Amino acid sequence: GQNIDQPTEMTATEGAIVQINCTYQTSGFNGLFWYQQHAGEAPTFLSYNVLDGLEEKGRFSSFLSRSKGYSYLLLKELQMKDSASYLCAALDSNYQLIWGAGTKLIIKP
Amino acid sequence: GAGVSQSPRYKVAKRGRDVALRCDSISGHVTLYWYRQTLGQGSEVLTYSQSDAQRDKSGRPSGRFSAERPERSVSTLKIQRTEQGDSAVYLCASSVWTGLAKNIQYFGAGTRLSVL
Numbered sequence: 167g168q169n170i171d172q173p174t175e176m177t178a179t180e181g182a183i184v185q186i187n188c189t190y191q192t193s194g195f196n197g198l199f200w201y202q203q204h205a206g207e208a209p210t211f212l213s214y215n216v217l218d219g220l221e222e223k224g225r226f227s228s229f230l231s232r233s234k235g236y237s238y239l240l241l242k243e244l245q246m247k248d249s250a251s252y253l254c255a256a257l258d259s260n261y262q263l264i265w266g267a268g269t270k271l272i273i274k275p
Numbered sequence: 276g277a278g279v280s281q282s283p284r285y286k287v288a289k290r291g292r293d294v295a296l297r298c299d300s301i302s303g304h305v306t307l308y309w310y311r312q313t314l315g316q317g318s319e320v321l322t323y324s325q326s327d328a329q330r331d332k333s334g335r336p337s338g339r340f341s342a343e344r345p346e347r348s349v350s351t352l353k354i355q356r357t358e359q360g361d362s363a364v365y366l367c368a369s370s371v372w373t374g375l376a377k378n379i380q381y382f383g384a385g386t387r388l389s390v391l
């Protein structure tokens with residue numbers, strides 16, 4: 167079956183760095199997405215990886231290893247506004263997104 | 276507006292009744308998705324449709340859920356004979372085209388459905 171695993175909740179300190187891991191098993195693979203979702207709001211696109219390696223975009227970076235079925239989202243210089251849920255989703259061979267349950271990130275001062 | 280909008284934002288329904296949720300997607304987007312999001316269980320795709328004036332093609336889940344697309348940028352998710360387990364947030368998302376690998380989906384704010 168198809169499955170996405172990511173931690174349910176993580177806590178980090180303002181100004182620090184946090185890494186949110188995601189492992190996936192899908193029927194075919196056409197890339198991996200990370201979305202950010204604040205409570206009561208729509209998910210917003212953060213990153214897309216389809217090739218192995220690290221992609222950096224400001225304070226956020228995303229890494230992919232296709233052979234390991236693994237990705238992580240790295241957030242640097244954490245700010246209070248980064249408190250949100252982070253959703254990992256893999257695009258399968260039918261170009262359907264398979265979603266993880268999301269990681270709730272709590273930032274403490 | 277420029278984004279995806281959904282209405283109503285909140286809906287309360289009596290068990291057994293039918294409900295209809297509306298989504299206005301981004302002009303020019305071809306593919307439209309409906310997801311159900313429940314706390315701790317993530318998002319489950321309900322239906323997706325491509326192009327205009329077509330009914331739901333995914334068939335997931337079958338039976339009580341269906342989507343209609345009366346206009347290119349409008350979709351209506353219909354839930355028949357609602358059950359308490361249908362209580363969730365229903366998210367609509369659209370993308371330019373499903374065939375591209377970079378299938379970035381733009382989401383509406385969701386409709387929170389409570390079935391009593």
